[in-house]
Amino acid sequence: MYRTGIEPxxxxxxxxxxxxxxxxxxxxxxxxxxxxxxxxxxxxxxxxNPSGIRHRVDPADFQARVAEFVREHQVGTDNGLPVVAPPPGSDVYLQASQFAWIPVVRLRQGAEYTLHLSSLDVNHGFALYPLNINFQVVPGYDYGLRIVPNEPGEFYVMCNEFCGIGHHLMVGKIIVEPADGTADAPAAGVSTAGGDR
Amino acid sequence: MSAFRTCPTTGLQVHRTADRLIKANAVVATVALLVGGIAAVLVLLTRWEAVLLLEADMFYRMLTVHGMNMLIFFIIFFEMAVLYFASAVLLNCRVPAPKTGWVAFVLMVVGTLMVEWTMWTGRADVLFTSYVPLRAHPLFYLGVILFAVGALTVVGHFFAIITVARKEKAYEGSLPLVTYGALTAAAIAAVTLLHGAIIYIPTFLWSLDLMHVDAQVYRLIWWGLGHSSQQINVAAMVSIWYLLGALTVGAVVLNEKVSRTAFVLYVLFISMASAHHLLVDPGMGPSWKVWNTSYFMYMAVLASMIHGFTVPAGTELGMRLRGAVQGLFGWLKRAPWGDPGFSSLAFSIVVFGFVGGITGVTFGTEQINIIAHNTLRIPGHFHATVVSGTAMAFMGITYYVIPLIFRREIAFYPLARIQPYIFAIGMLIFSMAMTFAGTFGVPRRHWDIGFTQALFQPEFTPAVNLIIGVMAVGGLIAITGGAIYIVMTVVSVFFGRKMAADDSGLGATGRGLPPGITNPPRALKPEDMEALPPSGRLGPVPGTMVLVLIFLAAFILYYFVNWMLLSFLWEVG
Structure with missing residues (x-):
């Protein structure tokens, strides 16, 4: 004999x-x-896979590492941000802070890089537009993701973790150059990379 | 006045303290729903780029208000009422500690007011998650702590009521399934609120500069509160499914063992749910993520898939036993679709399962989370679970709680009959459009995706504008349904026609009463089993069998399409 759920x-x-x-x-x-x-x-x-190379990092140390990275590989500026073109296979450092992604990074299609993400202040969200690749950026932690860009173009890095009142202003840029391009030599001489596509 | 009254409709003995505690908690829950609903309108009309109603600071403030009022205050106050109902009322027993009940209630209200004050005065623009090191006023954290202590006290009180009921032999046999489900919700609430205490007490001290809190550890333990508390909602909602089924169509329990085991599975694996939010975080490794996000190899998902079968199956069998035996879906045809309790039940199950459940499990897959984390896909998912599922079920049971507990008829009853349709259709459009917009990478919690003042201006494809427009229209329809619910509840409770104290028991009459009360499903007789035609290849509940197989097919399709979308991306890892 069946019962309902309110009868013992x-x-x-x-x-x-x-x-x-x-x-x-x-x-x-x-x-x-x-x-x-x-x-x-x-x-x-x-x-x-979101595995990555992960370790703790002091925000000040990470900031110093980013500054060194910019000094070594800067090839120009874009909207006041340094444009950096690291060689294929190298470590790339992207710093999140209220409310900017520093620097602008120029990569080569088909090459592997290790992209290090960390924050100097609060949580931020790495969201690569228009690809829809999303990672959490947590202060005090270095997230080293091995990436292989598979298509050339201009990509934007939106912040998709609420980080304060200027959250919606936080947009950075990653440029991927075609694999057969001759980017290295001419790019070194360009001072503003804002217009190139 | 006697401490008990006899409910004339069901014949149950109702302790007056339980009566009053249920009323108090339900009223505060409705107020929180109203506040959260007003914030919902403002947030929606801002995210609709064509309107962009609020300035950025007010947008984030209202988003905080919306999240806290809906996910914490509305839901948990309502659940407190459900706990008293499922124990003291269903078990016919007394509330052993009335004073403690009231102290807990006052603690929760004081905590709520503290949080509301900090939010509305701009002292806590940290959103619902309040991720450290974003900083809010210390009273924000203290308010949450007081609220959690109050809720934890109610949970303890609920356990006490059940113990007393058992000791005093208020019921024979075992706990009814609905109470058993509420018991698991209470167990989950205890674990969840403990996480809340573990994280909010250090965070309160941190806000006073007395200690350090690690940002990643905060996220780990906070989500032990934030996601696990949604498991309270699930367990409470499923209990209400069984309750609404019983009240509206006399749904039966196919097998107590199966349904109860499924409830226990929820309790066992809830703390692991925190991982759903940390899948693309730097703090944890892949094996931790895979193990935890799957709730120990998807055993909590199994639980939901079991309830997703047993609830409609119980409804189908209950109706077949009462003569609705025609074809596969004759029972659905004969179901009381004009009963707001039944239509709410049906929508709650379907939208929770098909939209909320499928998207939730898919986005909670370690790798697929890369294309879902912090995009609009996430709020799209949880509006389908916690709003179309939980809130819808809570609205449905309100149509029975008002006559049974408040002893009032439902005001504007014809409107109440269509309210579930308006709300469900609106939420369905809203949550599906929101999820779809998220597949384009549209971020959640974002004031202006036009990026008008940003350094660079990524431009979403024009399709996104259209989808967001559809989302806004769906949201406005749902808000209309929510507004009808609030107006109807408030008017019924305070001004509704009183039911006669000596109302004639089962089959009470009145224009403002759902059919489950005026014309309740008849009690089953042993002959009903014999009258049932022999079952075919699809078994005793063929309609449900077909429905769950359609569900499984949709699930498999959505899941693998997402793996395919993921495989197109850059290699990353």
Missing amino acids: PERVWWKKVGRHEKVWVWIAFAWCMVLFAMMPVWHLRGGQ
Whole structure:
């Protein structure tokens, strides 16, 4: 005899489950196992994983590292921000602070870089437009992501973690040059990279 | 006056203290809903770029007000009322510590007022999450702590009521399933509020410059409160599904073991939910993320998929036993769609499952989170769960609580009949459009995606403007439904026609009463089982079987389309 959910059942309610109900539970269980397996499988086979090289960093140290990075590889300025063109395979440092991403970075299509993200003050959000790649930027932590840009173009870095009253003003830029381009030599002489596309 | 009254409709003994505590908590919940709703209008009309109503500072302030009032004050005050209802009322028993009940209530109200004051005066523009080191006024954190202590006291009180009921043999057999579900919600609330205390007490001290709080540790433990508290909502909502099913169509429980085990699965793995928000954070490694975000290999997801079957299946079987045996969906055709309790139940299950559930599990996948984190996809997901699911269920049960507890008829009853449709359709459009806009990378919590004053001006494709426009229209429809609900509740409770004290028990009459009360589902007889035609290949609940398979197909499709979208991106890792 069936009861509703507001009537107290007899003390022993541990009864045999109907066949069709059991079938659904097993189907759902099997699907849950697929959901679980996909994540390790993608770590082995897929190209997009939020693993990264992660360690703690003092915000002042990170700021100094960014300054050094800019000094070594600066090739121009864009809207007052330094434009930096690190060689393929190198470490790239991107600093988030209220309310700017520093510097503007110029990368080469198909090359691998390690992109280090950290914040000098509060939480920020790295959101690469128009690709929709999103990472959390936490003060005190260096998130080193190995990236391989697969298409040339101009990309913007929006902030998508609320970081204060100027949150919506915080936009940076990453430029990816085509793999067959001859960017290195001419780029070194350009003082404003704002217009190049 | 006796400490008890007999509910003439259900014949239950209702302790007057429980009555009053339920009323007090429900009234404050409705006020919070009103405040949060006003903020919702302002936030919506600002995110709609064509209107851009508020200035930036007011936008972020109203977003804070919206989040705190809806996700904390409205939901938790309502859940406190649900806890008293599911224990003292359903179990026919007394409230053992009335004074403690009132002290807890006052603590919660004082905490709420402190938080409201800091928010409205611009002393806490830190949004709902208040991520350290963004700084709010110390009273903001203290207010949350007082609120949490009050809520924790109510949870303790609920356990006490159940213990006393058992000792005094107020009921025979085991706890009813609805109370059992509320019990798991209370257990989850205890764990969750503990996380709240662990994080907000140090943060309060930090706001007074007395100690240091690490930004990543804050995010880890805060989400132990922030996400796990949504599990309270889920457990409470599912309990209300069973309750509404029982009240409106006499839904049965297919198997107590299955439903109860599913509730226990929620309790076991809730603390792991924090990981959903940390999948693209630097503080934790991949194995931690995979293990935790999956709630121990998706066992809490399994629980929801079980309830997603057992609730409609119980409804179907309950109706088949009462004669609705035609075809696969004859029971749906004969269901009381004009009963706001039933239509709310149906929408709550469907939108929670199809939109909220599928998106939630997909975005909570470690790698897929890269294309979802902090975009509009996230609020799109949780408006489908916590608003279209939980709030919808809470609205549905209100149509029964007003006559059963407040002893009033529902004012503007014809409007109440269509309210669930307006709210559900609006929220469905809103949450789907919001999720879709997020796939273009539109950030959440953002005043102006036109970037008019920024250093660089990324331009979203014009399609995004259109989608945001659709989202705004859906939001306005939903807000209309919410406004009808608030007006109807307030007018019913304070000015509604009183039900006669000696109303004739089951089958009370009145124009402002849902059919589940005027014409309740008849009690089942042993002959009903025999009258049921033999079941076919799809079993005793074939309609539900088809529905859950459609659900699974949609789930699989959405999940793998997201993996495909992810695979187009730059290699990253």
